[in-house]
Amino acid sequence: MFQDSSFSAWPAALKVSGLGALRVGLVGTGVVGSGTCQLLARNADLIAQRVGRPIRLVMAAARDLHKAAQVVGPDVDLVSDPLALVRHPDIDVVVEVMGGVTLAKTLVLEAIAQGKHVVTANKALLAEHGSEIFAAAQTQGVIVAYEGAVAVSIPIIKALREGLAANRIYEVVGIVNGTTNFILTHMQETGMGFDAALRQATALGFAEADPSFDIEGVDAAHKTALLAAIAFGADVPFAQVHAQGITRVEAWDMVCAQALGYRIKLLGVARQRSESIEVRVHPALVPEKHLLAQVQGSMNGIWVNADAAGPTFHYGAGAGSLTTASAVVADLMDVARLASAGLSARVPYRSVQASAIQSWPLLPIGQVASRHYLRFALHERPELLTCLPGWLQSAGVEVQQWAHVRHPENVRQDALVVLTQSLTGDDLANRLKALPQMQGFAAPAAVWRVEDLNSSAM
Amino acid sequence: MFQDSSFSAWPAALKVSGLGALRVGLVGTGVVGSGTCQLLARNADLIAQRVGRPIRLVMAAARDLHKAAQVVGPDVDLVSDPLALVRHPDIDVVVEVMGGVTLAKTLVLEAIAQGKHVVTANKALLAEHGSEIFAAAQTQGVIVAYEGAVAVSIPIIKALREGLAANRIYEVVGIVNGTTNFILTHMQETGMGFDAALRQATALGFAEADPSFDIEGVDAAHKTALLAAIAFGADVPFAQVHAQGITRVEAWDMVCAQALGYRIKLLGVARQRSESIEVRVHPALVPEKHLLAQVQGSMNGIWVNADAAGPTFHYGAGAGSLTTASAVVADLMDVARLASAGLSARVPYRSVQASAIQSWPLLPIGQVASRHYLRFALHERPELLTCLPGWLQSAGVEVQQWAHVRHPENVRQDALVVLTQSLTGDDLANRLKALPQMQGFAAPAAVWRVEDLNSSAM
Numbered sequence: 034m035f036q037d038s039s040f041s042a043w044p045a046a047l048k049v050s051g052l053g054a055l056r057v058g059l060v061g062t063g064v065v066g067s068g069t070c071q072l073l074a075r076n077a078d079l080i081a082q083r084v085g086r087p088i089r090l091v092m093a094a095a096r097d098l099h100k101a102a103q104v105v106g107p108d109v110d111l112v113s114d115p116l117a118l119v120r121h122p123d124i125d126v127v128v129e130v131m132g133g134v135t136l137a138k139t140l141v142l143e144a145i146a147q148g149k150h151v152v153t154a155n156k157a158l159l160a161e162h163g164s165e166i167f168a169a170a171q172t173q174g175v176i177v178a179y180e181g182a183v184a185v186s187i188p189i190i191k192a193l194r195e196g197l198a199a200n201r202i203y204e205v206v207g208i209v210n211g212t213t214n215f216i217l218t219h220m221q222e223t224g225m226g227f228d229a230a231l232r233q234a235t236a237l238g239f240a241e242a243d244p245s246f247d248i249e250g251v252d253a254a255h256k257t258a259l260l261a262a263i264a265f266g267a268d269v270p271f272a273q274v275h276a277q278g279i280t281r282v283e284a285w286d287m288v289c290a291q292a293l294g295y296r297i298k299l300l301g302v303a304r305q306r307s308e309s310i311e312v313r314v315h316p317a318l319v320p321e322k323h324l325l326a327q328v329q330g331s332m333n334g335i336w337v338n339a340d341a342a343g344p345t346f347h348y349g350a351g352a353g354s355l356t357t358a359s360a361v362v363a364d365l366m367d368v369a370r371l372a373s374a375g376l377s378a379r380v381p382y383r384s385v386q387a388s389a390i391q392s393w394p395l396l397p398i399g400q401v402a403s404r405h406y407l408r409f410a411l412h413e414r415p416e417l418l419t420c421l422p423g424w425l426q427s428a429g430v431e432v433q434q435w436a437h438v439r440h441p442e443n444v445r446q447d448a449l450v451v452l453t454q455s456l457t458g459d460d461l462a463n464r465l466k467a468l469p470q471m472q473g474f475a476a477p478a479a480v481w482r483v484e485d486l487n488s489s490a491m
Numbered sequence: 492m493f494q495d496s497s498f499s500a501w502p503a504a505l506k507v508s509g510l511g512a513l514r515v516g517l518v519g520t521g522v523v524g525s526g527t528c529q530l531l532a533r534n535a536d537l538i539a540q541r542v543g544r545p546i547r548l549v550m551a552a553a554r555d556l557h558k559a560a561q562v563v564g565p566d567v568d569l570v571s572d573p574l575a576l577v578r579h580p581d582i583d584v585v586v587e588v589m590g591g592v593t594l595a596k597t598l599v600l601e602a603i604a605q606g607k608h609v610v611t612a613n614k615a616l617l618a619e620h621g622s623e624i625f626a627a628a629q630t631q632g633v634i635v636a637y638e639g640a641v642a643v644s645i646p647i648i649k650a651l652r653e654g655l656a657a658n659r660i661y662e663v664v665g666i667v668n669g670t671t672n673f674i675l676t677h678m679q680e681t682g683m684g685f686d687a688a689l690r691q692a693t694a695l696g697f698a699e700a701d702p703s704f705d706i707e708g709v710d711a712a713h714k715t716a717l718l719a720a721i722a723f724g725a726d727v728p729f730a731q732v733h734a735q736g737i738t739r740v741e742a743w744d745m746v747c748a749q750a751l752g753y754r755i756k757l758l759g760v761a762r763q764r765s766e767s768i769e770v771r772v773h774p775a776l777v778p779e780k781h782l783l784a785q786v787q788g789s790m791n792g793i794w795v796n797a798d799a800a801g802p803t804f805h806y807g808a809g810a811g812s813l814t815t816a817s818a819v820v821a822d823l824m825d826v827a828r829l830a831s832a833g834l835s836a837r838v839p840y841r842s843v844q845a846s847a848i849q850s851w852p853l854l855p856i857g858q859v860a861s862r863h864y865l866r867f868a869l870h871e872r873p874e875l876l877t878c879l880p881g882w883l884q885s886a887g888v889e890v891q892q893w894a895h896v897r898h899p900e901n902v903r904q905d906a907l908v909v910l911t912q913s914l915t916g917d918d919l920a921n922r923l924k925a926l927p928q929m930q931g932f933a934a935p936a937a938v939w940r941v942e943d944l945n946s947s948a949m
Contacts, residue, residue, distance in 0.1 A: 341526075342808065
């Protein structure tokens with residue numbers, strides 16, 4: 034079964050490397066696993082023409098062997114014990130697309146210990162245990178490739194680690210979760226509330242049965258932590274990454290933001306500062322003409338700012354069976370090329386050599402400065418319209434832009450919205466605290482950050 | 492001079508490869524050459540941390556040695572004879588950023604013959620002589636890297652050859668010339684004519700003294716030919732690539748196109764068909780909501796459609812000193828990693844192994860089908876407004892969309908604009924020929940293609 038019986042069928046010209054097929058073991062035969070099988074089979078000729086050797090799926094591990102047999106086809110050995118797969122001597126590379134953290138970690142570490150290369154699309158695993166996994170891989174001299182962990186159809190990890198490798202990366206700002214972007218787009222387009230939009234997303238297959246990782250921003254935080262680690266060559270302790278999801282975003286704030294020329298998006302922000310880094314996920318206002326604001330539905334988009342290349346933008350699908358397989362198989366092709374080359378030929382896991390990894394402190398979210406959007410309800414307090422700007426000013430909160438937005442149906446929603454100067458969250462909170470002493474004042478009904486991107490190039 | 496005197500200063504941990512510095516010889520110390528020097532110096536630490544070995548500029552060739560000395564600094568040997576540089580035994584890799592074709596070709600082939608790797612940003616050279624150069628490089632087993640030849644700040648060659656390597660690429664549609672995109676954007680925003688906008692571009696440094704390669708579409712055609720070769724693993728005979736520039740685009744057509752929901756952009760289109768490929772450059776209407784239509788000023792943007800990843804979009808600066816250096820130095824970093832690895836570890840020049848390169852016929856432009864935009868002048872022929880749709884219909888030209896556009900100042904410009912069904916250029920011309928027999932008919936004042944991109948994902 035593990036003999037290269039089919040290899041003799043490849044044209045001699047393809048055997049440039051003198052190597053046989055790369056032998057792949059697949060752990061997980063769900064959505065991503067089945068896409069990987071399908072793509073490896075469908076584009077087998079092209080893949081071999083590009084790599085110079087075939088890539089062959091030889092074994093798969095799955096809980097339901099009967100179902101898995103349908104996915105992998107007749108020529109692949111099936112096992113129910115994934116440990117047997119990662120330990121099998123005839124496997125060169127393990128593809129881990131089972132998801133989850135605990136078992137996946139055990140399997141990946143065991144595969145590495147066995148000297149096997151690993152391709153994974155598991156962002157949770159790498160965001161939470163990347164340091165340990167990369168250290169083990171470094172010791173064993175094996176590749177751990179993970180393009181499928183972030184914005185799958187966009188080769189963003191390759192762009193950051195290789196394409197932009199000559200640059201100091203200043204910032205990476207991305208829409209990296211398709212589920213939440215679908216929900217926000219739907220709210221924007223229909224005026225529907227969050228709960229209804231989530232139900233719609235679930236019905237259409239854009240949200241999972243348990244959507245909490247997506248809507249609470251955890252998935253986006255995993256991806257943003259990985260992008261930060263690569264962009265800055267840093268060890269990013271995931272527990273310190275600020276993650277706020279979209280459950281508190283109101284459709285009415287989208288209308289009010291639009292009146293100021295902005296859209297609300299769930300952003301993952303990774304930014305290098307002089308002595309620290311920002312790694313945070315939260316809803317934020319983005320200028321509506323910015324390319325990030327044009328990312329609609331379940332698509333992903335990533336804005337990168339670097340010292341030599343300037344701003345670049347990278348857009349594509351963020352999830353899906355064949356889309357994720359596009360990244361997983363590209364990683365396998367890199368492994369097929371580089372497996373036999375020395376360590377020095379390989380791209381470091383997190384963009385810099387292990388010895389150069391930095392441990393920048395993460396700036397606490399309250400100490401991150403940005404402009405802020407404040408929405409004040411005008412109902413029963415019409416005098417706010419005239420008093421508020423002065424009050425805010427007296428508390429040290431500048432009104433850089435404002436709008437009086439009337440609700441088309443519900444006068445109780447009428448709002449005064451303002452954009453402040455750049456302030457840290459803590460600073461803004463402290464200044465607003467001074468205000469309640471003013472008669473008639475009520476705290477803002479909504480506060481969101483504005484993400485002022487370097488848009489000089491737009 | 493060529494001893495690695497500075498290498499001992501690098502931390503021991505960076506010597507993972509056991510290799511010394513990669514020794515670079517630079518041919519050309521103009522805009523790109525000086526950016527390359529600057530970036531190599533400025534980010535030297537970071538580059539070494541990422542690659543695992545330093546990259547050192549050791550020699551440069553330039554016509555004006557005095558001027559060049561200012562650019563390269565005191566530690567670099569200067570020669571006036573570039574052949575002496577490419578033949579020097581202490582150079583590992585030659586960076587060719589002098590431009591032009593004849594001398595550059597001689598130098599690049601000589602460098603290859605000497606067993607040296609080559610990094611070049613010369614799209615004309617590779618579009619016109621790529622086959623010969625890549626064949627020589629294959630024989631000698633050296634790398635020829637050329638990320639700086641197309642859309643410099645966007646790692647699009649890496650995205651196509653590696654990131655999307657598991658995909659069949661259906662189409663690559665790009666705005667790949669910043670000068671013409673700046674001119675078109677300026678015409679769009681100001682209503683200014685082509686000549687005035689060109690003067691403005693020249694005054695602001697966005698057009699060269701002799702802008703003909705840019706405005707005639709030749710530069711975009713070079714880049715599109717390279718992208719096609721990579722996307723389809725094909726040998727693309729440059730002489731057969733259709734190139735039409737922007738000199739005949741009128742600002743008034745931009746207004747009329749906008750009335751139909753489109754913008755006019757200079758597009759490079761590479762599309763795979765069943766038995767042939769399209770490789771063509773010409774102005775075309777793009778739906779105004781499409782990301783390509785959002786590419787403004789001198790920026791570049793490239794839309795890629797692939798079988799597994801689906802649509803992706805890649806955006807960034809297309810020219811400039813440090814921006815091009817970003818690509819050139821990234822290529823040097825790849826060379827530094829892969830120079831000592833075997834041939835099998837390298838990415839093929841045009842995405843597939845040399846033995847698998849295809850020679851698809853290029854579809855002649857007249858046989859390329861698309862929808863077309865026709866502008867008819869209404870002045871002195873108001874009856875066209877009622878007659879034309881019927882006439883066109885009778886000749887087999889469907890009116891899928893139309894608008895009556897009144898010029899704000901000049902009634903003589905009032906126009907009837909229509910979008911036809913998809914027809915080849917030859918077919919449309921033949922059908923329109925049937926019309927002049929109709930009394931009062933005049934040929935359209937402008938005809939442009941509509942590029943209907945797969946925008947289902949937008």
